[in-house]
Amino acid sequence: MNRIRVAHVGLGPIGAAVARQIAARPGFKIVAGIDIDLAKVGRDLGEVVGLGSRAGVKVSAGLVPAIRASKPDVVVLCTGSSIKAVLPQIEAILGTRTPIVSTTEELSYPGHTHVRQARQIDRWAKKAKAAVLATGVNPGFAMDALPIALTAVCARVERISVSRVQDARVRRLPFQQKIGAGLTTKEFKRRVREGHVRHVGLTESIAMIADAVGWRLDRVTDDIQPKLAAVTISSEFLAVDPGYVCGIVQDGVGYVQRRPVIRLHMEAYLGAPASYDAVEIEGSPPLSMTIAGGIHGDIATAALIVNSIPKVIGAAPGLHTMRDLPLPSFYGGHAGPRP
Numbered sequence: 069m070n071r072i073r074v075a076h077v078g079l080g081p082i083g084a085a086v087a088r089q090i091a092a093r094p095g096f097k098i099v100a101g102i103d104i105d106l107a108k109v110g111r112d113l114g115e116v117v118g119l120g121s122r123a124g125v126k127v128s129a130g131l132v133p134a135i136r137a138s139k140p141d142v143v144v145l146c147t148g149s150s151i152k153a154v155l156p157q158i159e160a161i162l163g164t165r166t167p168i169v170s171t172t173e174e175l176s177y178p179g180h181t182h183v184r185q186a187r188q189i190d191r192w193a194k195k196a197k198a199a200v201l202a203t204g205v206n207p208g209f210a211m212d213a214l215p216i217a218l219t220a221v222c223a224r225v226e227r228i229s230v231s232r233v234q235d236a237r238v239r240r241l242p243f244q245q246k247i248g249a250g251l252t253t254k255e256f257k258r259r260v261r262e263g264h265v266r267h268v269g270l271t272e273s274i275a276m277i278a279d280a281v282g283w284r285l286d287r288v289t290d291d292i293q294p295k296l297a298a299v300t301i302s303s304e305f306l307a308v309d310p311g312y313v314c315g316i317v318q319d320g321v322g323y324v325q326r327r328p329v330i331r332l333h334m335e336a337y338l339g340a341p342a343s344y345d346a347v348e349i350e351g352s353p354p355l356s357m358t359i360a361g362g363i364h365g366d367i368a369t370a371a372l373i374v375n376s377i378p379k380v381i382g383a384a385p386g387l388h389t390m391r392d393l394p395l396p397s398f399y400g401g402h403a404g405p406r407p
Contacts (some may be wrong), residue, residue: 071401072127072377075100076165078155079108079133082171083118083146088170090144091119093374095401099343100138101127123175129367130264131157135164142377144285145170149268151178151185158189164194167380168169168371173268175202177212180275180288190387203376203390205368206232207269212276213390214348218355225281225351229331230273233362235340236315237303240366247336248294250306256313267334268290270320274330276391278322286323293317297336303338314338346373375399 074096076087083103090096093112097372104196108116114123120325135143143161143285148154160398161168166220174243193200211230219225236244248256248265271288278285292328297314300307308314322330343362349355375396383393 071095071097072381073097073099073136073139074377075102075138075143076113076146076227077102077143077161077404078105078146078148079105079116079127080146082366082369083144085366086144086146086373087113087117087123088116089370089374091117091123091303093400095399096374097332098123098125099140100134100177101125102129102131102134103119103127108115120169122258132164135161135166138374140166141329142167142169142381143294144168144373144377145172145186146373149170149173150177150184155189158200162189162192162198162200165196165198166194167383168200169376169380170200170202171204171369171373172202173204173207174270174272175200176204176207177272177276177391179279180386186387193387194385197381197385199385199388201376201380201383201388201390203372205286205363205365205372206267206334206335207273207276208372208390209368210363211270211334212273214282214345215349216277216350216391217395218347218357219281219351220355222349222355223352224234225349226278227329227331227348227350228281229333229348231335231346231354232347232406233335233340233342235338235343236336237301237310237338239336243336243365244303244305244338249303249338250308250313250316251294251313253296253313254296254350260292265316267316267318267336268289270318270332271335274320274322276389277330278324278394280391283324286326288323289321291319295335301339308338312325316338332347347377358361371398372396 320332345359
């Protein structure tokens with residue numbers, strides 16, 4: 069059985085989680101690790117990502133030289149949420165003619181908000197004869213691909229509502245910081261204006277759903293409010309006193325002919341009493357689905373990256389989304405050769 073050779077670019081918390089899943093599955097082989105953090109460069113990747121054993125691969129700072137030397141079948145790119153920030157990295161990787169699976173949220177469905185960059189990446193990918201996909205638990209699954217899949221049994225769809233509520237105490241520190249935990253309300257509002265505190269992806273998810281069901285959007289709104297702690301609440305990384313921000317409440321709404329037809333509601337804060345994911349579809353038949361306990365964001369994001377790799381390797385060249393690729397499923401490599 070041939071194993072899929074994987075190069076990891078970006079070894080922060082999510083990049084490390086992906087590497088740990090890759091290392092645990094016999095269908096994959098880690099062949100390179102790349103990061104700009106000098107504290108990681110030169111060390112064994114297994115030590116850097118917390119495998120508990122050596123991976124036999126040293127972390128490098130040189131993106132293109134490491135890829136050319138290791139000859140991976142795919143590159144996992146976990147370096148940023150913004151398309152503009154990762155664009156040079158995508159260009160460099162595609163210059164090596166290697167497919168990419170990325171966690172970049174704005175790249176998950178960029179045709180609504182980043183048309184020019186999406187077209188450029190698609191041209192690069194087709195020239196390189198390689199596929200590119202960005203995915204994760206959200207955007208990528210919980211608030212877009214999952215509700216889209218549920219509409220397959222509907223004869224009529226009138227409205228779609230998705231709610232995702234998470235106790236952020238189980239999430240990584242960068243996520244807790246991204247939702248503003250520990251800030252004052254004044255600091256929270258300032259960082260929202262600067263774009264540093266927010267969930268990236270509601271607009272992309274709304275656009276994906278609308279395109280899937282054939283709705284032409286008039287506009288999309290994205291409202292962000294702070295969730296304040298009523299009592300002192302602590303996570304592994306920080307403590308929040310009463311009156312300070314413990315997380316975020318964010319609502320995205322898509323309108324068709326001035327009617328709100330897609331509503332995405334997200335709450336992520338330290339101490340949420342009940343985590344869950346829920347989808348409500350008004351139509352024929354009406355559907356209601358709740359995942360009690362919710363989908364663990366960090367585990368699921370890493371898993372979606374890993375499980376999408378075989379689909380990306382087998383895909384036509386170009387920029388893809390979770391809407392147009394075949395449905396991913398768990399892939400461990402046990403059943404036979406790679407696709």
